Amino acid sequence: MTEVNIDWNQLKSFEAVARIGSLAAVSRKTGATQPTLSRHVRELEEKLGVQLFDRTANGLILTPTGTELFAHAQDMQRSASLMSLVANGQSEHLAGTVRITASQVVARYLLPPILADLLKQEPEIEIELVSSDQTDNLLEREADIAVRMYKPEQLDVIAKRLGELESGAYASHEYLRLHGYPDELADFAKHDFVGYDTRMATINDFKREGIKIDRHFFRFRSDDENDCWQMVVNGFGIGFTLVALGNAEPKVERLLPTVATERVPIWLTAHAELRTSRRIRHVYDHLSAQISAKLNEAMPS
Numbered sequence: 001m002t003e004v005n006i007d008w009n010q011l012k013s014f015e016a017v018a019r020i021g022s023l024a025a026v027s028r029k030t031g032a033t034q035p036t037l038s039r040h041v042r043e044l045e046e047k048l049g050v051q052l053f054d055r056t057a058n059g060l061i062l063t064p065t066g067t068e069l070f071a072h073a074q075d076m077q078r079s080a081s082l083m084s085l086v087a088n089g090q091s092e093h094l095a096g097t098v099r100i101t102a103s104q105v106v107a108r109y110l111l112p113p114i115l116a117d118l119l120k121q122e123p124e125i126e127i128e129l130v131s132s133d134q135t136d137n138l139l140e141r142e143a144d145i146a147v148r149m150y151k152p153e154q155l156d157v158i159a160k161r162l163g164e165l166e167s168g169a170y171a172s173h174e175y176l177r178l179h180g181y182p183d184e185l186a187d188f189a190k191h192d193f194v195g196y197d198t199r200m201a202t203i204n205d206f207k208r209e210g211i212k213i214d215r216h217f218f219r220f221r222s223d224d225e226n227d228c229w230q231m232v233v234n235g236f237g238i239g240f241t242l243v244a245l246g247n248a249e250p251k252v253e254r255l256l257p258t259v260a261t262e263r264v265p266i267w268l269t270a271h272a273e274l275r276t277s278r279r280i281r282h283v284y285d286h287l288s289a290q291i292s293a294k295l296n297e298a299m300p301s
Contacts, residue, residue, distance in 0.1 A: 006047065013040035014052060015073040018062055095124035098283045102147040105225045106266070107131035109245050111147065114290040118283065125279065144280055145270045145287065152269045159269045160288060163295035166263055169255040170246040174235040182238075182255060185209055192237030194228045197221040202240050244294070266291060 013036070016026045023034045045052050052066035062070060102111055107129055115127055130143060146152065152159050171191075182188055185206075195202050195218030206213050215221060220231050225241070232239035233251050242264065246254055268291065270284055 006044070007040075010040040010044040010047070011073055011076065013037045014044050015070065015077050017041060017060060018052075018066065018070040018073070022059055094122050094279050094282055096279050097126040097128060098280060099128040099130065099142075099144045100147065100283075100287075101130040101132055101143040101145075103149050103225075104131050105229075105242065105245065106147050106149070108226060109242075110291065110294065111287075114287065114294070117290070118286050122282070125283065127283075145268070145284055147287065147291070148267045148269065149264050151265070151267055156272055157269050158272050159267050162266045162268055162288060162292045164263045164265045165295060166243045167240050168243045168246055168257060169238055169240055170232055170249075170252045171238045171255060172233060172235040172252050174251075175237060176253060185211060185256065188238065192220075193218045194220045194231045194237050194239035196228070197223045199223055266295060 013026075013032065016030060017023060017037060020026050020029065023037050026032065026037055027034045041052060048069075050065045050069075051063050052069065053060040054063055100111075100115075108131065111129065115129065119125065119127060151161070179191060182191060188211075195215070197215065203213055203215070203217075206217075220228070220236060222228050228239050229241050229245070231237070232241070233249060238255065243254070246252060268284065268288055270280065
């Protein structure tokens with residue numbers, strides 16, 4: 001059998017299209033043009049002498065042969081990523097870029113003072129912060145370190161639970177002056193609420209207290225926590241946020257602090273191989289220590 005010399009760029013394009021499922025989506029994610037991606041896939045098919053995708057009205061669908069080859073392409077992509085990780089670990093200098101991904105509220109309100117302190121201490125380190133509630137793939141280097149409000153389920157990552165933050169109900173002084181103070185949870189039915197659009201956290205909090213609500217309970221809905229919080233601060237209604245954030249805002253007041261609300265865990269994760277990089281390890285340890293300290297400060301005594 002004649003050995004096939006596979007172009008790495010063709011293989012990467014095939015793996016990305018098969019994993020993400022759309023030329024347009026891969027183009028947006030990687031910056032490669034759709035014609036280039038399509039050409040890479042076509043050339044790889046010609047070189048291997050097989051059809052990798054069925055072209056349908058709904059897009060590209062892996063053929064049985066394509067599905068089998070996709071598994072091997074993923075193995076090769078992982079191996080290439082691990083080579084990069086090991087190579088990065090050889091550096092003994094605290095210099096270079098560290099890419100961190102964190103949920104929106106953590107990126108905006110918890111990390112800035114911690115990262116500012118780090119950058120003052122280490123002038124040769126650069127930080128890229130991705131504020132997103134989407135799960136970035138640590139293995140494929142879309143991020144070096146992730147700070148998440150849930151336990152990661154990816155393989156080949158290390159995860160450390162740093163603690164938890166309490167959430168609470170808040171309303172602006174202006175809103176309370178106009179609409180009055182709720183004395184108990186049952187009074188909430190008389191008020192306007194800000195809440196998530198599709199996420200169930202607040203609905204589940206009410207359920208634990210024996211109160212059944214659905215998403216229409218919230219007159220303003222958004223899955224962006226910052227949008228929700230600004231609606232509360234600007235006097236629309238009652239909303240929920242982390243106590244550490246709510247207590248720091250002078251325009252609002254916490255309501256019913258004795259009522260049990262969601263406690264949000266904070267997890268710090270990184271690819272296991274990145275712990276061999278002195279630069280990544282230094283940033284990881286700094287985040288671990290500083291976030292843990294802030295979480296301990298926020299916990300009631």
